[in-house]
Amino acid sequence: MNNYKFQTMKKxxxxxxxxxxxxxxxxxxxxxxxxxxxxxxxxxxxxxxxLTSDEAEKFWPVYNEYQAQKNLIQLEKIKLIRTFNQSESxxxxxxxxxxxxxxxxxxxxxxxxxxSLHKKLKEVLPPGKVxxxxxxxxxxxxxxLNELQGTKQQPGxxxxxxF
Numbered sequence: 001m002n003n004y005k006f007q008t009m010k011k012x013x014x015x016x017x018x019x020x021x022x023x024x025x026x027x028x029x030x031x032x033x034x035x036x037x038x039x040x041x042x043x044x045x046x047x048x049x050x051l052t053s054d055e056a057e058k059f060w061p062v063y064n065e066y067q068a069q070k071n072l073i074q075l076e077k078i079k080l081i082r083t084f085n086q087s088e089s090x091x092x093x094x095x096x097x098x099x100x101x102x103x104x105x106x107x108x109x110x111x112x113x114x115x116s117l118h119k120k121l122k123e124v125l126p127p128g129k130v131x132x133x134x135x136x137x138x139x140x141x142x143x144x145l146n147e148l149q150g151t152k153q154q155p156g157x158x159x160x161x162x163f
Contacts, residue, residue, distance in 0.1 A: 041140065048136035049129050058124035066117045070110065077106045 045063075046056060084091070084099050091099075121130045 044140050044143075045133070045136055048139065049125070049132050051129075055125060055129070059121075062117070062120045062124055066113065066120075069113055073106050073109050073113070077103060080106070 042060070045051070045059075049055075049059075051059060080099050080102050084096070088096075118130070121133060125133065
């Protein structure tokens with residue numbers, strides 16, 4: 001009987017350890033993918049803009065700050081849209097209008113952020129590279145989207161990049 005309890009406890013403990021370590025493994029994989037994606041982005045922009053080391057040193061802090069602020073605005077927009085989608089039938093017209101106003105405020109913030117980025121880029125890059133930045137940003141989005149769609153269409157088959 002004691003051996004049975006011991007075996008049962010042992011199995012339960014192993015199961016508990018597996019359950020507790022799974023989220024950590026998943027987070028590590030996500031962080032690894034995020035690191036690969038960021039490294040790819042740095043390489044992509046550095047190559048497309050032909051950044052010198054001095055330019056890169058000034059460019060990346062400006063761009064990273066912009067991305068962080070833009071991500072916060074996008075998260076707010078997602079939160080607002082999710083709130084609307086989940087509660088549409090119970091929201092009053094005033095609440096719906098308020099959500100709409102907040103969405104427009106987010107769009108306005110994104111526009112102001114883009115203007116601020118442009119001013120800062122002009123301080124750290126020559127004018128031609130500023131324009132190339134906008135081109136590279138669009139090319140990066142398109143290429144990333146194409147690669148992600150290619151990965152989804154052919155599961156298990158790695159395209160040119162693994163991220």
